[in-house]
Amino acid sequence: MKAAPFDYVRVSSIDEACQALADGGEDARIIAGGQTLIPLMAMRLARPTLLIDINEVDDLTGISVNGDNLVIKARTRQADTLASDVVKERLPILADALSHVGHTQTRNRGTVGGSLVNADPSAEIPLIAQTLDATIIAQSTRGERTIAAGDFFESAMATTLAPDECLTAVRFPIWPAANTGFGFHEVSIRDSDFALAAAAAQTTLDSNGNCQRLSVAICGASPAALRLSIVEETLMGSDLNDDAIKTACANIDDLIDPQSDVHADAAYRGRVAKVMARRAISDARDRAKGELV
């Protein structure tokens, strides 16, 4: 359980990090929280030759509102994001999801950007990024690039980030607060363990209580967090009654690809994902109506 040998460099700016990535070749990796990468290295599932430590890069931390977006810089700790009043107020779906991410000790080190680049198929932060169509911002010596969440998550533990790119921030769209609500549901073996399956939803209702905007995604039942566009299209304009939600979510079997492991078999994960999606949508509806806090 000891990592293979590697070189280490601590950088103090984003430019230095990008230069080190460009010089370090394909097996150079950024390290920030290390709460996923270090276990992978301990088990030798990852063997980077160079670690570039960005923990002292102050430009990579902070949370701000920019127009209709909430911008979280990549190295912002999960614990600081969870404790942030602006996140609770403007992006409550992320605050709720973050309370399921790891434990206090891991959230104190783990970062928002790190969770995105690691792209664990069960991870909550990528799920919220998919649900809300977040935009990922990456930098390299070649310049800056923005990537839509839908194009970013490629497969389990794989993203479309190039080896020389450093994720610098993520932009979550803020929906108008009126008549908007979210839902988040997860099943795990114990609180804070990896989700067997989880779902997130956000909806805005019109003045008649009908759905005018809806986003739903699930994780744990596919190689990457999955937007359920078919469910969204089916439910648009409806009053989101429980039967309509149940019917809409019954059709996702063709979309998902759950895997069996020691914790749960594929059939169970698939069934749980469906139930989580239903509950997330109905909670979103109830919150949009002000019937659920």
Next chain:
Amino acid sequence: MSEHKITLTVNGREMSGYAEARLTLVDFLRDVLGQTGTHIGCEHGVCGACSIVLDGKPVRSCLMYAVMADGHEMTTVEGLEGPEGELSPLQDAFWENHAMQCGYCTPGMLIATHTLLQDNPDPNEDEIREAIGGNLCRCTGYQQIVEAVQMTAKKLREAS
């Protein structure tokens, strides 16, 4: 493979040593600095036995390479004792309540609950269980640990 000089402030004392980049902070504390109070359990961030306080916050010292902590300040279980080497009120309450059996998880449990009580002097049972949610104990069933924290909180409130 790179080797680095690493200087840490451990329990208020500056300590230095040399380590390869791949040496975890817990290995560095134990094997290079001789601070063996912090235990190594799973070595991949699951059990919480290696918890320490880094720059004021509880973290897992197996999920950091020592070189990443260069220049930083930490408290380990050795740092909880009083000025004369006496047990802290929390350590005393662990003793009183039999909040350990084999003792393997105890340093991590003490660090997790010590930082909880610093932030929240009057935690309810749910908050205590949340705070130790990342620390595994295979002996006590957790109940006595919860009771030890409750007793400490009560004593500290009465004393203040």
